[in-house]
Amino acid sequence: MLRISLLLGIVLMHYAVQAQSNFSSKLIGVGVVVSDIDRSLAFYVNGIGMVKTGSFTINDEFGKRSGLTDGVAVAVTVLKLENSPEANEWKLMSFGKKATHPAQKNIQDDTGMQYITIQVKSLKPIIERLKQQKVVFLGTTPTPLNKDVHFVLVQDPDGTFVELIGPLE
Template identity: 55%
Template sequence: MGVVVSDMERSLDFYKNILGMKETGGFDINSDFGKRSGLSNGLPFQVKILKLEDSPQANQFKLVSFGKKRASIPEHIQDDTGVQYITIFVNSVTPFLNRIRENNIELLGETPIKLGDNRNFLLIRDPDGIFVELIGND
């Protein structure tokens, strides 16, 4: 999954220090490849690769920034089309909840909400307003 963010450093800080992802690499897209591939209209850009764990089997999460702010930040997921949220399943929500609170990140709705006996649902937003669901045990 690739996400275009407005501020690479701010987003890296969020995904690494709040969500606990690890930066596992990155690469540059030059202007020629950007244009020929259809990824950009010839703008070069850098891609940062993150994973929840540093293993070959882990899914990659890519961040790209062109320094452009999002036009508007939706209040709820029904307010816009396209990718509105990501879901991350974790073993325990406790360390995430601690980092969220330590960094004064707003928990949305009435979260955390219990899902069954011992699973919890948390909802927050990344720095560009993308909803992030965290689901895991106590």
């Protein structure tokens, strides 16, 4: 009986490892279409503290062939929390037009990707930078999650909710 249980455990572990091996990277890159690239870059770089790590252009031919843009060229700016190969990519692009859906006041107001969560070492400098940019803080923030960690909620210029979690200092 012990041998059967051990064999079953080994087989299950093999399938668990196989399922995880489908991906060539553990990172996720997120493409975000924004209405005003300069305003969004100011929010994410100067307010949140992300860094620009690169850029590229999707030309009209590739946009059409790939199905991404139906033949419209677009420049993409790549941001990360730090300039490291282990950091996820937050890719901003703009077609110079406003969103067609209504602005969200709460997460439940729309479908799709609504928010991102960023863990920080200290909320204080980010709060100060966002206040300088006149970013509206939502709810009663910073909200304590425990004696050491607080939660801050803001929205980027296009309404994506940004959760910031970490100690105040």
